[in-house]
Amino acid sequence: MDFELQEEQRLLRETARDFAAREVAPKAAELDKTGRWPSEILAKMAELGLMGVAVPLEYGGAGMDALSYALAMEEVSTACASCGVIMSVNNSLFCDPLAKFGTEDQKKRVLTPVARGEKLGCFGLTEPMSGSDAQTMVTSAEKSRGGWVISGAKNWITNGPHADWILVFAVTDRSGPRLKHTAFLVERGTPGYTQNAPDHKLGIHAAHSCTVFFEKCEVPDENVLGAVGDGFKVAMATLDGGRIGIACQAIGIARAALERSVAYAKERKSFGVPIAQHQAIQFMLADMATQVDAARLLAWRAAKLKDKGVRHTTESSIAKLYASEMATRVTHKAIQIHGGYGYSTEFPVERHYRDARITEIYEGTSEIQRMVIAGSLLK
Amino acid sequence: MDLELNETQTLIQKTARDFATRIVAPQAAELDATERFPRETMRALAELGLMAINVPPELGGAGAGAVAYALAMQEIARGCASTAVMMSVTNMVGEAITRFGTEEQKRRHCPKLASGEYAVGSFALSEPDAGSDPGAMRTTAQRDGDGWVLDGAKQWITGGSYAGVFIVWARTSPPEAGARGVSCFLVEGGANGLRVGRPEDKLGIRASNTVPLEFDRCRVPADALLGQENGGFKIAMMALDGGRIGISSQALGIARAALAASVGYAKERRAFGVPIASHQAIQWKLADMQTHVDAAHLLSMRAAWLKDHQAPFTREASMAKLFASEAAIRVCNDAVQIFGGYGYTREMPVERHLRDARVTAIYEGTSEIQRMVIARSVLGS
Numbered sequence: 001m002d003f004e005l006q007e008e009q010r011l012l013r014e015t016a017r018d019f020a021a022r023e024v025a026p027k028a029a030e031l032d033k034t035g036r037w038p039s040e041i042l043a044k045m046a047e048l049g050l051m052g053v054a055v056p057l058e059y060g061g062a063g064m065d066a067l068s069y070a071l072a073m074e075e076v077s078t079a080c081a082s083c084g085v086i087m088s089v090n091n092s093l094f095c096d097p098l099a100k101f102g103t104e105d106q107k108k109r110v111l112t113p114v115a116r117g118e119k120l121g122c123f124g125l126t127e128p129m130s131g132s133d134a135q136t137m138v139t140s141a142e143k144s145r146g147g148w149v150i151s152g153a154k155n156w157i158t159n160g161p162h163a164d165w166i167l168v169f170a171v172t173d174r175s176g177p178r179l180k181h182t183a184f185l186v187e188r189g190t191p192g193y194t195q196n197a198p199d200h201k202l203g204i205h206a207a208h209s210c211t212v213f214f215e216k217c218e219v220p221d222e223n224v225l226g227a228v229g230d231g232f233k234v235a236m237a238t239l240d241g242g243r244i245g246i247a248c249q250a251i252g253i254a255r256a257a258l259e260r261s262v263a264y265a266k267e268r269k270s271f272g273v274p275i276a277q278h279q280a281i282q283f284m285l286a287d288m289a290t291q292v293d294a295a296r297l298l299a300w301r302a303a304k305l306k307d308k309g310v311r312h313t314t315e316s317s318i319a320k321l322y323a324s325e326m327a328t329r330v331t332h333k334a335i336q337i338h339g340g341y342g343y344s345t346e347f348p349v350e351r352h353y354r355d356a357r358i359t360e361i362y363e364g365t366s367e368i369q370r371m372v373i374a375g376s377l378l379k
Numbered sequence: 380m381d382l383e384l385n386e387t388q389t390l391i392q393k394t395a396r397d398f399a400t401r402i403v404a405p406q407a408a409e410l411d412a413t414e415r416f417p418r419e420t421m422r423a424l425a426e427l428g429l430m431a432i433n434v435p436p437e438l439g440g441a442g443a444g445a446v447a448y449a450l451a452m453q454e455i456a457r458g459c460a461s462t463a464v465m466m467s468v469t470n471m472v473g474e475a476i477t478r479f480g481t482e483e484q485k486r487r488h489c490p491k492l493a494s495g496e497y498a499v500g501s502f503a504l505s506e507p508d509a510g511s512d513p514g515a516m517r518t519t520a521q522r523d524g525d526g527w528v529l530d531g532a533k534q535w536i537t538g539g540s541y542a543g544v545f546i547v548w549a550r551t552s553p554p555e556a557g558a559r560g561v562s563c564f565l566v567e568g569g570a571n572g573l574r575v576g577r578p579e580d581k582l583g584i585r586a587s588n589t590v591p592l593e594f595d596r597c598r599v600p601a602d603a604l605l606g607q608e609n610g611g612f613k614i615a616m617m618a619l620d621g622g623r624i625g626i627s628s629q630a631l632g633i634a635r636a637a638l639a640a641s642v643g644y645a646k647e648r649r650a651f652g653v654p655i656a657s658h659q660a661i662q663w664k665l666a667d668m669q670t671h672v673d674a675a676h677l678l679s680m681r682a683a684w685l686k687d688h689q690a691p692f693t694r695e696a697s698m699a700k701l702f703a704s705e706a707a708i709r710v711c712n713d714a715v716q717i718f719g720g721y722g723y724t725r726e727m728p729v730e731r732h733l734r735d736a737r738v739t740a741i742y743e744g745t746s747e748i749q750r751m752v753i754a755r756s757v758l759g760s
Contacts, residue, residue, distance in 0.1 A: 282751065289757045291702075
């Protein structure tokens with residue numbers, strides 16, 4: 001047993017922490033207010049290797065492991081949850097499945113520029129009437145000569161308005177008792193592939209998402225990722241990793257809220273003493289710190305299993321479930337500690353609260369995570 | 380970062396697991412009902428090396444470390460929480476003597492704790508009016524010739540009726556000295572002037588003997604002093620840091636037992652034509668129970684690992700203890716709910732688990748004390 005990080009992991013964490021504090025945190029409030037896409041931050045993240053942390057060096061990545069990725073995700077998300085999720089989608093939901101299921105050609109042609117951060121990726125699974133239950137998917141792809149013709153719509157596609165590539169899932173076989181899906185790589189600009197205007201959301205304002213449309217959008221055979229009919233497997237394996245990323249995003253948001261609360265509690269006075277001296281406040285801080293630590297250990301455990309090549313579906317779900325609900329609780333308490341100021345946009349905790357809420361919804365709602373965990377317990 | 384266990388840890392875990400399944404669990408309901416002290420089980424635990432896991436081999440212990448200890452505690456507590464807490468206190472006493480004792484004190488007591496010659500060791504810190512705040516302690520030790528005379532009362536002393544040796548805290552300076560005026564003494568079971576009171580009638584851990592002690596001109600020799608004069612508070616705090624890993628492991632063991640029973644029951648019991656495991660209301664509870672057990676386990680392992688590496692672990696032990704004890708209560712409460720009416724009866728084990736779990740948020744520092752410790756560290760004060 002060992003709870004220590006390796007030298008390389010510590011270094012990456014420091015680099016990411018330093019970068020987040022210097023370049024990201026000062027802009028987070030403005031990004032939230034304006035909903036501006038943080039191009040300049042993403043360019044710097046690319047330089048630091050943060051857009052393809054766990055992708056091998058030969059395919060443009062930083063060549064590190066899943067735990068390193070988890071550490072970097074927490075740091076970036078502590079500063080700005082929007083930047084965190086843009087990074088997470090590019091790393092977990094695009095690069096990771098390409099590195100795992102891609103052909104040599106796909107890795108050179110598509111993965112390498114995305115892992116370098118020269119291009120941006122996104123992930124199209126969810127539909128207007130089909131979220132966590134892929135058996136109700138409407139988007140379909142018909143075989144053509146030398147390729148496939150995709151028709152349908154996908155929504156809540158984070159990075160969608162800017163992404164150069166989308167990894168999209170479509171039904172390719174409706175003959176059996178269960179639908180069979182296939183994963184396709186579609187490049188922006190392909191005829192028939194269009195993007196709607198960005199969605200208006202409660203939080204993560206700078207992480208643009210939108211609905212995307214496929215109208216008789218034809219892609220060549222070499223853009224099929226994995227085997228035809230294996231799309232569900234590709235999606236599920238991808239989400240096992242993605243959920244670690246979102247857990248770390250939630251941990252980052254919660255940590256930011258905790259750190260702000262500690263600082264505020266030492267400054268703000270009531271009844272003649274800093275509120276940090278009141279047990280009511282101390283106990284909230286103690287619970288927040290304990291829960292942040294618990295969530296981090298769960299996320300690290302899942303990441304470590306991923307690095308060992310061990311199946312980690314349940315552990316990822318446990319980490320994502322706990323971390324996301326923890327983040328909502330912790331940011332809620334942070335507002336309480338800040339009182340009226342916590343409710344105003346003058347202080348960052350109201351942003352943390354709004355940003356935290358999404359982590360219980362995307363990449364599998366809390367309800368889906370509980371289904372996964374219960375399923376493994378009852379097998 | 381790596382969560383894999385080494386060979387010793389795996390072996391101790393397996394030894395404890397087998398013993399818990401074979402011997403401890405089958406007798407737990409009877410022990411709870413009769414409040415019988417499981418003397419033979421305590422001896423068997425000693426023979427397996429589980430009464431002095433973190434005491435070095437030259438003193439008769441297993442020398443296997445805090446992680447191994449935490450794993451073993453979980454397993455024994457899964458079988459019987461009462462047995463586990465007496466194992467926990469005995470281990471804590473052995474460790475404190477190993478750490479702070481003179482060569483002679485170590486040689487006199489540690490091998491007997493390890494071998495089971497002492498049925499248990501006891502830790503006498505709490506008093507009727509001083510629990511988590513030892514600065515308010517009233518028991519005194521006065522110098523008398525080359526020895527000491529102890530007077531006062533202690534409360535909630537686990538294993539006190541059967542202890543071969545007690546670690547007793549007493550004031551050796553005027554009350555103004557607060558926690559800095561407290562010393563630690565080794566008092567042997569049956570010492571003159573030590574009266575062991577009637578066992579408490581408790582909500583749970585009913586087979587774990589809990590007694591008040593009275594010291595009435597109890598004379599101990601000079602070499603009964605453990606550690607430095609007026610240095611007792613430090614010993615208490617260090618012992619409790621380790622003890623909290625033990626209690627978090629006990630809580631985890633209880634929670635695991637309740638979860639396993641619930642999973643088994645949910646697959647068998649039917650409602651609305653299907654096993655209740657098919658209803659999301661039940662699935663959700665099970666998922667939350669597992670999630671909290673896992674989080675508590677990782678917090679405990681982290682604290683134990685830090686202890687094994689001689690790194691500071693006060694904050695981490697408090698987090699583990701706070702989280703695991705409160706998780707155990709929630710998990711056991713959900714388990715009773717899953718069992719419905721049966722869960723409320725003695726026919727099923729979960730009502731015992733719920734009663735047993737409740738104490739883990741109280742002893743070796745209440746949840747409130749743990750939150751104070753954590754807040755102090757978070758606030759850097």
